[in-house]
Amino acid sequence: MPETAEAKQQRTTPPPAAGAPAALPSLRYLKGMTPKRFEALANAGYETLEDLAFHFPGRYLDARELVPLNDLRRHLRQPVSVRGKVISANYIPSQRRGRAAIALKDDSGGALQLVYFDYPEWRSKQFRKGDEYLAAGYVGEFRNIIQIVQPPYLEHLTNPEEFVQGHVLPLYYLSPALRKAGVTDKPFRELIHQAVDECERVGLFDEILPTTLIERHHLIPRAEAIHEVHWPQSPERVQLARRRLKYEELFFLQLRLSMERQRMRSSVTGVVKYDVDHLVAALQQPGESTLETSGLAEQVLAKLPYKLTGGQVQSLREILHDMSKAGGRTYPMNRLLQGDVGSGKTIVALLAMLVAIENGYQCAFMAPTEVLAAQHYDTLTKILKSTNIQTALLIGGQGKKERKQILDAIATGETHIAVGTHALIQKSVRFQRLGFVVTDEQHRFGVAQRKALIEKSADTAGSEAFEHDMFRIQIHSPSAVTPDVLLMTATPIPRTLALTLYGDMEVSTIRELPPGRKPIQTMLFYEHDHPIIYKAAIRRIEERGEQVFIVYPLREKSVKVDSEAAEKAFEYLKAHELKNFRVGLVHGKLSSNDKQEAMRRFREKEFDVLIATTVIEVGVDVPNATVMIIEHAERFGLAQLHQLRGRVGRGSGDSACVLVASEKLAVSESMQTSDEIEQSSLALERLRTLVATSDGFEIAKADMQIRGTGEVMGLKQSGKVRLRLADLTLDTGIVEQTLHDADAVILADPQLRTPPNRATREEFLRLYRDAESYLHVG
Numbered sequence: 001m002p003e004t005a006e007a008k009q010q011r012t013t014p015p016p017a018a019g020a021p022a023a024l025p026s027l028r029y030l031k032g033m034t035p036k037r038f039e040a041l042a043n044a045g046y047e048t049l050e051d052l053a054f055h056f057p058g059r060y061l062d063a064r065e066l067v068p069l070n071d072l073r074r075h076l077r078q079p080v081s082v083r084g085k086v087i088s089a090n091y092i093p094s095q096r097r098g099r100a101a102i103a104l105k106d107d108s109g110g111a112l113q114l115v116y117f118d119y120p121e122w123r124s125k126q127f128r129k130g131d132e133y134l135a136a137g138y139v140g141e142f143r144n145i146i147q148i149v150q151p152p153y154l155e156h157l158t159n160p161e162e163f164v165q166g167h168v169l170p171l172y173y174l175s176p177a178l179r180k181a182g183v184t185d186k187p188f189r190e191l192i193h194q195a196v197d198e199c200e201r202v203g204l205f206d207e208i209l210p211t212t213l214i215e216r217h218h219l220i221p222r223a224e225a226i227h228e229v230h231w232p233q234s235p236e237r238v239q240l241a242r243r244r245l246k247y248e249e250l251f252f253l254q255l256r257l258s259m260e261r262q263r264m265r266s267s268v269t270g271v272v273k274y275d276v277d278h279l280v281a282a283l284q285q286p287g288e289s290t291l292e293t294s295g296l297a298e299q300v301l302a303k304l305p306y307k308l309t310g311g312q313v314q315s316l317r318e319i320l321h322d323m324s325k326a327g328g329r330t331y332p333m334n335r336l337l338q339g340d341v342g343s344g345k346t347i348v349a350l351l352a353m354l355v356a357i358e359n360g361y362q363c364a365f366m367a368p369t370e371v372l373a374a375q376h377y378d379t380l381t382k383i384l385k386s387t388n389i390q391t392a393l394l395i396g397g398q399g400k401k402e403r404k405q406i407l408d409a410i411a412t413g414e415t416h417i418a419v420g421t422h423a424l425i426q427k428s429v430r431f432q433r434l435g436f437v438v439t440d441e442q443h444r445f446g447v448a449q450r451k452a453l454i455e456k457s458a459d460t461a462g463s464e465a466f467e468h469d470m471f472r473i474q475i476h477s478p479s480a481v482t483p484d485v486l487l488m489t490a491t492p493i494p495r496t497l498a499l500t501l502y503g504d505m506e507v508s509t510i511r512e513l514p515p516g517r518k519p520i521q522t523m524l525f526y527e528h529d530h531p532i533i534y535k536a537a538i539r540r541i542e543e544r545g546e547q548v549f550i551v552y553p554l555r556e557k558s559v560k561v562d563s564e565a566a567e568k569a570f571e572y573l574k575a576h577e578l579k580n581f582r583v584g585l586v587h588g589k590l591s592s593n594d595k596q597e598a599m600r601r602f603r604e605k606e607f608d609v610l611i612a613t614t615v616i617e618v619g620v621d622v623p624n625a626t627v628m629i630i631e632h633a634e635r636f637g638l639a640q641l642h643q644l645r646g647r648v649g650r651g652s653g654d655s656a657c658v659l660v661a662s663e664k665l666a667v668s669e670s671m672q673t674s675d676e677i678e679q680s681s682l683a684l685e686r687l688r689t690l691v692a693t694s695d696g697f698e699i700a701k702a703d704m705q706i707r708g709t710g711e712v713m714g715l716k717q718s719g720k721v722r723l724r725l726a727d728l729t730l731d732t733g734i735v736e737q738t739l740h741d742a743d744a745v746i747l748a749d750p751q752l753r754t755p756p757n758r759a760t761r762e763e764f765l766r767l768y769r770d771a772e773s774y775l776h777v778g
C-alpha cells in the first residue's frame, strides 16, 4: 500500500547515499527495511532507490489464467498458477529429510499438495486452515499425489476478494539469498512502491523522449508506464506500459549507436580500394579466363575440386563490392558472413584474402581455438601449395626461436596470411601492411579481442592515435590503413540485430549447404542407455572403419575439472567398453603441441575414438568421423551442440549425433522441486529442438529465445547494453523502429541541442557518462 504523505513527512529525510542522485535518500531508510534485508539487497546489486524502481516484474499472475486444481494432472511438469484454501498443514519428520506438506483445495473438487524442505517445521506453522493462497510453479507428481515442491511463488491472500477476475499480480524474480533474508514477494513489493514514490517525487520519471516520437507511436507517459508495471490494472495496460518502457530502453541504445556510426563514417581515413575486377569477372564466367591472364584468386578458384554454391558466389560478390569501395564508399568493410556449419565459409574468406594480397596487403585470419587455427593453417597451405603465398601459424607453445621467425616474417611483410588465435592480437605482433582481417566463428570471440586485432594496422605507421568506439577502431593518421573486416559465424542473427549489436555492419548469408551432404541423424538418450550407445558406435568402427567422437562438457570455467571428466572417461573406457580399440584424448589442459598431435593422429585414422572436451567444438574437419556422442548434453548451449554435431556428416557416410542427457533429467521416482522440474523441462525442450531440426538458423533463434540475446551474443558482460525489459531478439519491431527514429533524430540534431531534445540529451548524458564527448565535440 502506498504510504501516506503524512507518514512520509514524519520520517526524517536522511543524507543522500554516495553515487545516488542528490535528492534521493538511501534504501536504508525505507519502511520495512531491516539491516539483514538491506545487506541482502546490496549484495544483489540494489544500491539506490532507482535500482529498485527499475526492477520490473519478471512476470504477471493473471487471475484469468488460474488452473482449477482438478485440472492439474493435465499440466504435469508444466508451470501453473493456482489458488486454493488450506485444508491441512503438517510437518512430516523423516530420518532423511523432514518436510512440510500443505494441502490446498478449491471449488473444483481437486487438491494440491505444497511441499517444503527448507525450515519445514516452521513452514508448517505459517499456514492456517481456511486461509487462501496463490501459488505458482511446476507441477510434479509423487506416489500419485499432485504437488508443487518448493513453489517459487506464494502469496497469502489476506483479503480473498483482492485477486479476482481481471486482476494481475506482479511477480518479481527474487534470488534465494534475498528470500532467505526476508525479502519475499509482499515485502519486496512494498519496498518497490516506496522507491517508485520517492523517485517520482524527485522527478526521475519525467519524460525523456521527444514529444514527436511519443505522439507518433502512441506511447503512454513515462511515469504512468512505471506505475502500471508495478501496480498493474489490467493485462492490456501492462502491455502498453511495457511497450513504452522497451521503446525508451532501445531508443537510448540506438541513439548511442547511431552517434557512433555517424562519427565513425565521417572520420575514417586510409581505406583501401581493392581492385577486385579479375575475380568478379571469373565468378561471372567460370572457366573462361585463361590461367596466364588471370590472377591468383582466379587460379585457386579454377583449381578447386568443386563448384562454389550460389550462396558462396553471392556472398563473395558482396564482399568484393565492399572491398572495391564502389559507389564512393569512404569507410572500410565490416561484413558478417553467416552460413550454417559446413556451408563452406572458409573458401569464401580465402578467395577474398587472395584479392587483398594481390593488391599488396597482408591478411590476418583468426580462429577462437588453437586446434581450429592449426586446422585452418593446414587447409590454407594445402590449397595454396602451388602458389607463392606465404602462410604462417602463430599460436601458443611455439619455441622462442620459431616464434621470433614467424613474428619477423609478419613484420617484414614476407608473410601474406597470418593464421592464429588471439595470439595474433598480442602486443608483440606487428604487421607491415595489414589490410584484411577475418575472424572465424566470430561469436566465440570477445568484442575486445576483435578490436585489439584491428588496432594492429596502426603498427604500420607507428604513432597514430586510435579512437575506440564500441565495435570499431578508427585511425586518424592518413598514412595508416583501416583494414576491411570479415566476420564469420554459424550462429546467425537478424540484420537489425546485427546492426544494433555491431554498429555499422553488413550481412551476407550462405543459405544452402554444398550438394551431396547427408543429414545427420540426431537422437536423445539418457545415461542409463550407455550400453546400447557404445554398442552401436562400436559396430560403426568394426563394420565400416569409421571414427567416433565422445565429447564431455566444460564445467564452471575450470579447465582442470573440465579435463578431469574427459580424462576419467578415457581411462575407464580404454579399460572397459573400448578396450579393443584405439582411443585418443584431447582436452584444454594439454599443451598446444599435444593437442595438435592428438588431432593429427585422429585425422590420420590412428585412433578409432577421440575423447574430447569442447576444444573440438568449432570448425574441426575429420570426414571419416561419423558418430558424435555428446555427454551431459544439457550443459551445452544449443548453438554449441549444433556446432559439435557439425563435426560429423562431413564425408560421404551417413552420420549420427547422440545427445546423452544426464540421468537427473529422466523423470524420476523421487520428489522433484519446482525448480528441478523447470530446469529439466527447459533442458529437454532445448535438446528436442536439436533433434527436430538441423537448420542452424532455426536453432539460433530457439537458442536466443531460451537464453536471451545478451547471453547468446556474449553481451551480458560487455556492460554497454543494459536492457531490463526489451529483448533484442523478441522485440524486433521496436528494435527496428528505434533504429530509424534514433538515426533520424541524430541526423537532424547531431548534438541533441535543440529544445525539443533537451530532456533526451540530459538522459543520454546521465546514462552514458563515458560517452559525454559525443555531445560536447563538434
Ligand code: ADP
Binding pocket: 306, 307, 308, 309, 312, 339, 340, 341, 342, 343, 344, 345, 346, 347, 490, 514, 515, 619, 621
Ligand atoms: P564452414 O562454413 O562450416 O566453415 P568449411 O569452410 O569448413 O565450412 O567447409 C566445409 C567443407 O565443405 C570443407 O571440407 C570444404 O572443402 C567443403 N566445401 C566448401 N565449399 C564447397 C562446395 N561448394 N562444394 C563442395 N564442398 C565444399
Ligand code: MG
Binding pocket: 345, 346, 440, 619
Ligand atoms: Mg568454419
